[in-house]
Amino acid sequence: MKDAQETPKTSSKIPKVKQGSVDIYAAQCKTCLKWRVIDTVEEFEGIREKVIEEPFYCSRKPKVCCEDPADIEYDATRIWVIDKPNLPKAPEGFRRSLVLRKDYSKLDPYYITPTGKTLRTRNEIAAFIKGHPEYEGIPLTKFNFSSPKIMEDTIPEVVEKKSSANANKRIKISKDAI
Missing domain, CATH: 3.30.40.100 (Herpes Virus-1)
Structure with missing residues (x-):
């Protein structure tokens, strides 16, 4: 029987990272x-x-x-990422957000508009600005979707890292194996 004051242990081997x-x-x-x-x-x-x-x-x-x-x-107590230098500051009222993929392979950049809408591409930004004349003066060059570099030496060891050689290979299962 488990002692009531004992701290429960989690079964997850991969640390939980709050997305974004x-x-x-x-x-x-x-x-x-x-x-x-x-x-x-x-x-x-x-x-x-x-x-x-x-x-x-x-x-x-x-x-x-x-x-x-x-x-x-x-150090490896947290996952470190390094942004490219001289990326533009998010325009007034907009917020740049980064979401870590579950496999720790990349951070996906998004922009949150002043209205709360999430935009994932430059085309979505252009359509938003076109539909909201109050933001017409903002140049599209102020939105940068480059992804920061994840420092691989800070990714937890329990995370299965993709090798670029195997990233696009598919596994075939023969009918005899089933």
Whole structure:
């Protein structure tokens, strides 16, 4: 018999990841290479949008310098993804969302409109803007659907990773095997 105070164990071998969530935004200092937590997605997108012309430095955060310990360490306690530099900031009222595929192979980017509609392609964005004249001035170049790179060394070992050579192969089952 199970003790009432014992914590139940789950049978799942793959950690549960809330789909579409990024729990921490961080930027790496160009000088010391330490990771600094960025407080808001808006601030992170602002850094990412201009990171080539204006690299991130620890001193950009109030009361922080390179001698301070890192805010967060790069390790396998969470899944790390790296966005491409200079991606545009989501237009005012829109929100960029990333959804992790169940097989951990990719993050799919989407945009949430000010009305709450989820848009998955540039054509859907164009149709939305055409149907909502109040957003006509927003250029389509402000919407970028490139996917961040998943750092494979941070994917849990229990996740079966796809090999590119086997990704498109189909398994045939002979009638004799059934």
